[in-house]
Amino acid sequence: MAKPPPAPRPPGSPDSRFRTQIEAALAEGVAREDMTLRLTLRDATLLSRDPATPVADISYAGGAMRFLGVKIEKGGVPDSVLDRGAS
Secondary structure: OOOOOOOOOOOOOHHHHHHHHHHHHHHOOOOHHHOEEEEOHHHHHHHHHOOOOOHHHEEEEOOEEEEOOEEEEEOOOOOOEEEOOOO
């Protein structure tokens, strides 16, 4: 039995995809503390190793990785998403 083809990958790097979404959410008044970036393990790795992502945009504090000040949860999701929290 043949394996099914892999799922198509979203275009662009996680940085470019989620930077735009985070900036839009901030412009709409959503607080950084309310947002959670739920990333697949692959996207979390790509984001942390992307040479185009400024080092200052990723931080590690209190046992959590953050991108542009938004907490990242790695794994447990089929597709990476920005959770804007309860709005």
